[in-house]
Amino acid sequence: MRSLLIAATFLCGGAIAQGTSKLYPPGWNKEATKPPMGWRSWNAFGNRIDEKTFEAAVDAITARVWNEPKVSLADAGYVRVGIDEGWENCSGTDPAGGMRQHDEAGFPLINVERFPDMKRLVAYGHSKGVKMGWYLNGCACGEAKERLPNYRGDVQRLAEFGFDAVKIDGCGAATNMTYYAQLMAATNKTYEIENCHWGVCGADRKFHNPDGASCPTEGWCPFNHFRTSGDINAGPMSWFANLQTTVRFLDASAPLSRPSCWAYPDMLEVGRVQGASFAWQRAHFGAWCVVSAPLVLGLDLTDTANLASVVPIVTNPEAIAVNQQWAGHPGRLVAQFDPPAAPPAAPAPAVRRRAFSAGEASAGEGRPAGEAALPSAAKAKVQVWAKPQPKGTVAVYVVNPAASGNAARVSVGFEALGLAATSASVRDLWARQEAGHTKGATLTVEVAPLDSAFLLLTPAAA
Numbered sequence: 156m157r158s159l160l161i162a163a164t165f166l167c168g169g170a171i172a173q174g175t176s177k178l179y180p181p182g183w184n185k186e187a188t189k190p191p192m193g194w195r196s197w198n199a200f201g202n203r204i205d206e207k208t209f210e211a212a213v214d215a216i217t218a219r220v221w222n223e224p225k226v227s228l229a230d231a232g233y234v235r236v237g238i239d240e241g242w243e244n245c246s247g248t249d250p251a252g253g254m255r256q257h258d259e260a261g262f263p264l265i266n267v268e269r270f271p272d273m274k275r276l277v278a279y280g281h282s283k284g285v286k287m288g289w290y291l292n293g294c295a296c297g298e299a300k301e302r303l304p305n306y307r308g309d310v311q312r313l314a315e316f317g318f319d320a321v322k323i324d325g326c327g328a329a330t331n332m333t334y335y336a337q338l339m340a341a342t343n344k345t346y347e348i349e350n351c352h353w354g355v356c357g358a359d360r361k362f363h364n365p366d367g368a369s370c371p372t373e374g375w376c377p378f379n380h381f382r383t384s385g386d387i388n389a390g391p392m393s394w395f396a397n398l399q400t401t402v403r404f405l406d407a408s409a410p411l412s413r414p415s416c417w418a419y420p421d422m423l424e425v426g427r428v429q430g431a432s433f434a435w436q437r438a439h440f441g442a443w444c445v446v447s448a449p450l451v452l453g454l455d456l457t458d459t460a461n462l463a464s465v466v467p468i469v470t471n472p473e474a475i476a477v478n479q480q481w482a483g484h485p486g487r488l489v490a491q492f493d494p495p496a497a498p499p500a501a502p503a504p505a506v507r508r509r510a511f512s513a514g515e516a517s518a519g520e521g522r523p524a525g526e527a528a529l530p531s532a533a534k535a536k537v538q539v540w541a542k543p544q545p546k547g548t549v550a551v552y553v554v555n556p557a558a559s560g561n562a563a564r565v566s567v568g569f570e571a572l573g574l575a576a577t578s579a580s581v582r583d584l585w586a587r588q589e590a591g592h593t594k595g596a597t598l599t600v601e602v603a604p605l606d607s608a609f610l611l612l613t614p615a616a617a
């Protein structure tokens with residue numbers, strides 16, 4: 156969760172221990188073959204959590220009160236609930252000085268006023284069909300001294316309490332991810348494991364696995380989803396900035412984000428993005444869908460009115476399908492452009508949300524996305540992302556992050572999109588309806604400021 160310790164974005168270094176990749180190759184635990192979906196407490200509640208927070212979340216996520224016919228968020232795929240920071244009791248005495256969240260024997264000290272019976276809470280989730288996640292190596296207690304018994308105590312309790320998943324943060328001293336993996340494997344139960352080491356991949360002993368493996372390589376991915384960035388927040392451009400940190404894991408031919416090993420730009424802020432219109436909240440969701448990011452809701456599920464306002468976004472089955480389906484690639488940045496200059500003086504015109512104009516090749520043809528180009532939010536560009544879908548179809552997401560100005564008119568050739576066709580039919584995934592055909596092998600779309608288009612292109616029969 157915390158990004159406070161990270162001043163800049165680090166790029167992945169190379170040092171990887173040979174032995175570990177043989178023990179835990181990608182997909183070793185068979186978890187998260189599709190991007191995991193659920194809810195976790197941090198964005199809405201921070202440290203202010205107790206067992207009631209999670210009972211309420213389990214109740215809310217399983218309540219069949221949305222749409223027609225009535226479904227729950229769990230029916231839509233959000234079957235996980237995760238405890239984040241805040242369960243710890245920091246009163247263990249650290250021989251190295253400072254507080255810690257373990258006892259002498261290495262067992263985690265739980266704040267029993269907030270969480271009187273963790274096993275019962277997990278069982279409550281299970282009774283409603285919800286998979287329950289825990290959280291380890293957190294930030295609250297400032298645990299500074301690594302002790303091997305702490306790893307063993309953590310994993311023993313993880314198993315005893317019956318958890319199905321765990322987020323392992325990078326704040327504490329338990330940074331040997333290989334050891335965690337080894338201990339979890341020895342319980343004979345699998346856990347969907349999140350590596351929350353903020354995308355730090357180099358050889359910094361303090362922040363991550365000394366084996367150099369808190370970010371994946373081709374032969375190594377001990378954890379099922381890995382953070383690519385510091386914490387997201389509810390600022391209007393935070394999600395867009397975090398989205399950019401996935402780019403380095405989405406190589407066109409050898410992506411490091413893949414089944415059981417997903418690049419994760421953090422929990423969703425959908426429903427919480429400050430000052431955001433429906434369209435900008437939706438743009439956030441579409442971005443996570445097109446890069447196969449785990450879809451972990453972060454809003455307060457008990458604020459029914461606010462939740463209702465974004466349910467049409469987060470339960471959109473066609474958007475979710477793009478996220479969950481695998482056709483060989485997790486999705487990638489295809490092209491980016493400067494947004495059109497804002498018109499002088501006059502108030503922003505009421506632009507159409509978006510419109511297609513099929514066919515014509517355009518001077519705006521996308522330049523390939525530069526590998527090193529991670530645009531800052533201030534210089535945010537109009538971006539085109541694409542993810543292959545089954546049967547030769549391709550999902551295309553176009554986002555216009557400009558705060559004002561004219562609609563961005565974007566034309567992208569099929570070759571850049573990875574679409575082998577001379578023309579295609581277009582489905583608007585936001586509207587969930589057909590939206591005509593392209594005339595040639597170019598998609599042209601207009602996207603208003605702070606809006607997105609999310610389309611499925613199906614090759615037309617030759």
Ligand SMILES: *[C@@H]1O[C@H](CO)[C@@H](O)[C@H](O)[C@H]1NC(C)=O
Pocket residue numbers: 244245246247264265266267268269
């Ligand atoms: C925290 O742990 C200490 C030491 O075991 C214990 O005395 C105290 O009651 C615990 N407090 C809470 C809130 O769990």
Ligand SMILES: *[C@@H]1O[C@H](CO)[C@@H](O)[C@H](O)[C@H]1NC(C)=O
Pocket residue numbers: 331333334337365366
């Ligand atoms: C991390 O744990 C693994 C597995 O137990 C072990 O082989 C390795 O030596 C540990 N690394 C460090 C730096 O302690």
Ligand SMILES: *[C@@H]1O[C@H](CO)[C@@H](O)[C@H](O)[C@H]1NC(C)=O
Pocket residue numbers: 341342343
């Ligand atoms: C895990 O399975 C192995 C092989 O079946 C067995 O020897 C071991 O005792 C099991 N461990 C646990 C914790 O159940």
